[in-house]
Amino acid sequence: DGGITQSPKYLFRKEGQNVTLSCEQNLNHDAMYWYRQDPGQGLRLIYYSQIVNDFQKGDIAEGYSVSREKKESFPLTVTSAQKNPTAFYLCASSIRTAAYDYGYTFGSGTRLTVV
Amino acid sequence: SQKIEQNSEALNIQEGKTATLTCNYTNYSPAYLQWYRQDPGRGPVFLLLIRENEKEKRKERLKVTFDTTLKQSLFHITASQPADSATYLCALQGSARQLTFGSGTQLTVLP
Numbered sequence: 003d004g005g006i007t008q009s010p011k012y013l014f015r016k017e018g019q020n021v022t023l024s025c026e027q028n029l030n031h032d033a034m035y036w037y038r039q040d041p042g043q044g045l046r047l048i049y050y051s052q053i054v055n056d057f058q059k060g061d062i063a064e065g066y067s068v069s070r071e072k073k074e075s076f077p078l079t080v081t082s083a084q085k086n087p088t089a090f091y092l093c094a095s096s097i098r099t100a101a102y103d104y105g106y107t108f109g110s111g112t113r114l115t116v117v
Numbered sequence: 118s119q120k121i122e123q124n125s126e127a128l129n130i131q132e133g134k135t136a137t138l139t140c141n142y143t144n145y146s147p148a149y150l151q152w153y154r155q156d157p158g159r160g161p162v163f164l165l166l167i168r169e170n171e172k173e174k175r176k177e178r179l180k181v182t183f184d185t186t187l188k189q190s191l192f193h194i195t196a197s198q199p200a201d202s203a204t205y206l207c208a209l210q211g212s213a214r215q216l217t218f219g220s221g222t223q224l225t226v227l228p
Contacts, residue, residue, distance in 0.1 A: 042220065
């Protein structure tokens with residue numbers, strides 16, 4: 003079955019540590035996205051990528067980094083510069099046309115906690 | 118600034134009734150609007166997309182309307198069931214091409 007796989011499901015980070023969240027899709031989608039969700043809030047866009055080797059900052063990119071070396075993969079690194087990283091992180095992908103995107107397919111999320 | 122508001126954080130209805138959820142937006146000229154369902158601890162699941170030149174879209178028990186004059190979308194679930202209990206998110210694509218999400222409405226269907 004096609005879909006998006008995020009790993010790990012739960013992740014604990016110590017102060018000052020960088021951690022990387024994995025996101026893999028086998029849907030052959032061009033575009034991939036990372037969102038952050040905090041309790042009672044909507045999803046906020048961190049980074050997105052429309053094609054391999056290209057990505058753009060979203061609304062809250064500070065303290066995060068990404069890479070897009072393969073179409074299938076879009077890992078997110080939460081750096082020590084991110085002051086409040088505890089949140090639920092969601093990866094998504096979509097087909098893009100010249101006019102608009104189709105519905106996004108989301109992974110099951112990674113819950114990151116700072117200890 | 119651009120803003121998306123979904124009516125009340127929580128909505129309780131009786132099984133069999135129609136649930137109506139509201140999404141209002143300001144300072145947007147969206148090309149289209151999407152609705153998603155999210156269960157606790159899971160990623161959102163895409164339900165419906167409606168374009169700016171469409172007034173209404175239906176899928177099984179779901180119906181979405183889109184009024185660009187009122188800057189509002191209504192999401193209806195007819196003959197609601199306890200299994201419909203979840204958080205429903207609306208999302209808009211604006212000129213920047215990125216989807217922006219509302220904070221969601223938590224729907225509980227009581228048996």
